[in-house]
Amino acid sequence: MNVQRAYSLFEVKALDDEKRTFSGWATTPTPDRMGDVVDPMGAKFKNPLVLLHQHDRYSPIGLVRFEKPTAKGIQFEAEIPAIEDEGSLKDRVDTAWGEIKHGLIRAVSIGFRALKYAFRDDGGIDFQEVEIYELSTVSVPANADALISAVKSMDGRPLSRDLLEQIKTLDFASRRSSPVQLIAPQTKNLNGAVRLIRP
Structure with a gap:
């Protein structure tokens, strides 16, 4: 099984405009929009992880740190840096921060590699063990x-x-x-x- 993604809506609990940080849930054990479930207790990752925009590996926008997984899920805190030098990087991170700050982007998605999984009768997949390598800010994904x-x-x-x-x-x-x-x-x-x- 190749690269997989699991989506979740996030609530900006602690938005710090000066530090440009935000936090939420990276994943929970409830079915996502595709009917897939990622078991947070089976997640492996190494902090810090890259924060991407729309899963574009060529568009990093910051760094993210995951908290210790619990049965409820994995919480995160992400930072999008303020870039002073004019150019495409500044434009990209400023746009990404503006989308979050103004509520245009309300979802995150983990990018991971499945290590152990099983197909569900309803068409979804139970991902029992995964290696998470990125978190992305995403538009609400299409089902x-x-x-x-x-x-x-x-x-x-x-x-x-x-x-x-x-x-x-x-x-x-x-x-x-x-x-x-x-x-x-x-x-x-x-x-x-x-x-x-x-x-």
């Missing part, structure tokens, strides 16, 4: 139904119930390998068909 709705609206015609079920089945099956993505037809006319690709 499978929202993605399918976006495909429906691309040519204005609804997809059949049968096709929707096939897509959901493919999504579930793909979780056992690499993900399947739905993409809009860009250059070829597919007569309303949906193209599935495996990256």
Whole structure:
């Protein structure tokens, strides 16, 4: 199993504008938007971890420290530095801080490698042991139904119930390998068909 991500909404408990720090829960043992559960007691990590923007490994925005895992989850405190030198780094971290400060970004996501896991009957995955290597600030992630709705609206015609079920089945099956993505037809006319690709 390759790189995995688990999402959680965070509540900014201690926002310090001068130090540009914020804290919240990196992960809890409740199902995320994909139906996956990360057992916090099975998490391995080494502080400090990199804080990314939207899981873009080329866009670090700060550092994060995780607290000791408990049965309730793993809390974190993150810092986004204030950069004085003008340039793209300053722009990136200032934008990231502004998104958090003004409530535009309300979710975080851990990036991890699964060490031990089991598939759930409801389609989710129980990650029993993981190695966490980053935390990202993210927009609220799209779930499978929202993605399918976006495909429906691309040519204005609804997809059949049968096709929707096939897509959901493919999504579930793909979780056992690499993900399947739905993409809009860009250059070829597919007569309303949906193209599935495996990256």
